[in-house]
Amino acid sequence: ALGSTVVTACVSQESVGRQQHPVLQLHPVLQLHPVLQLLGCTAVAVSVPPPNGGTEEDRDRTETRGPLPPGPQITDHQARAALLAHVADRCCWGSGAAKKMAIAKINYDSAFHYELQTFTEKRETSWAFTPYGGGDVDGPSNGAAPLPWDVEAQPAHLFHDEVKVVQVPHTASVKECHRCKGTGSLQCSECHGKGWTRCLSCHGDGWYTDSSGYKDRCFYCQSSTHGHGRQDCLKCNAKGRVACPPCDSYGQIRCFIRLTITWKVNTSEHIVRKGGLPEALVKEVSGQVAFEEEGTRIFPLTQFP
Numbered sequence: 001a002l003g004s005t006v007v008t009a010c011v012s013q014e015s016v017g018r019q020q021h022p023v024l025q026l027h028p029v030l031q032l033h034p035v036l037q038l039l040g041c042t043a044v045a046v047s048v049p050p051p052n053g054g055t056e057e058d059r060d061r062t063e064t065r066g067p068l069p070p071g072p073q074i075t076d077h078q079a080r081a082a083l084l085a086h087v088a089d090r091c092c093w094g095s096g097a098a099k100k101m102a103i104a105k106i107n108y109d110s111a112f113h114y115e116l117q118t119f120t121e122k123r124e125t126s127w128a129f130t131p132y133g134g135g136d137v138d139g140p141s142n143g144a145a146p147l148p149w150d151v152e153a154q155p156a157h158l159f160h161d162e163v164k165v166v167q168v169p170h171t172a173s174v175k176e177c178h179r180c181k182g183t184g185s186l187q188c189s190e191c192h193g194k195g196w197t198r199c200l201s202c203h204g205d206g207w208y209t210d211s212s213g214y215k216d217r218c219f220y221c222q223s224s225t226h227g228h229g230r231q232d233c234l235k236c237n238a239k240g241r242v243a244c245p246p247c248d249s250y251g252q253i254r255c256f257i258r259l260t261i262t263w264k265v266n267t268s269e270h271i272v273r274k275g276g277l278p279e280a281l282v283k284e285v286s287g288q289v290a291f292e293e294e295g296t297r298i299f300p301l302t303q304f305p
């Protein structure tokens with residue numbers, strides 16, 4: 001591990017796509033689709049390939065690179081200390097030879113450890129909705145909706161994983177809620193819309209008879225909203241209907257196209273070596289940074305120490 005060299009290379013590679021994207025069909029289609037069909041695909045995120053990117057030229061910049069920094073040199077003392085540390089690591093090795101040996105020559109061996117970081121951006125569109133209780137709606141009347149890759153969005157930091165969720169401008173519209181058909185409430189599943197269930201204490205009779213034959217109104221259903229023998233449904237407060245979750249009881253929802261942008265750092269490693277340094281060891285050592293470069297494309301090192 002002595003005198004190994006580390007190469008760190010970075011590349012910013014956004015928009016690595018070739019085809020023109022088929023997103024137009026997703027666009028001002030809000031009026032073309034009935035809401036139910038529209039909401040059927042809410043959960044499905046469509047990944048949109050970017051338009052032809054890479055305006056920056058894939059220029060070979062190896063010419064402009066400076067010379068590699070000189071490899072680190074170590075003294076006899078450092079070499080012996082490293083050897084002794086290695087010996088101490090082995091349970092039955094003696095340290096006598098390492099302490100006394102005369103160091104005649106130190107041979108240097110280098111390896112390149114490439115670390116290529118590729119920063120990618122992915123854009124996905126999907127339908128989304130929120131309850132609508134009034135307020136401004138940014139619909140197609142405000143202008144044409146931008147295509148997914150035309151929506152302005154920058155990562156907070158380059159080479160950091162990040163996810164951003166934005167609403168595509170001018171894609172919103174207000175629809176009647178698909179679950180409750182605009183009524184704002186749903187039939188109670190507990191009482192099937194009746195608002196009551198049969199009283200379990202008196203079996204729906206409304207009367208209670210004790211062991212001595214004395215008859216009285218059933219204690220549990222005597223003051224029920226829906227009459228004797230019936231117990232108020234607790235889930236719907238005896239109303240028979242419950243609040244509609246998708247529209248939050250407003251009866252209306254605001255539909256829009258949601259854009260999910262995912263920035264990701266993808267790291268790959270590669271080791272180039274000439275001598276006998278084991279690859280596994282080269283991977284572990286810190287070494288020294290030989291060069292760092294950032295661009296749309298990174299070319300390999302051409303010099304080898």
Ligand SMILES: [Zn+2]
Nearest residue numbers: 177180244247
């Ligand atoms: Zn609803």
Ligand SMILES: [Zn+2]
Nearest residue numbers: 188191233236
């Ligand atoms: Zn109920």
Ligand SMILES: [Zn+2]
Nearest residue numbers: 199202218221
């Ligand atoms: Zn009862």
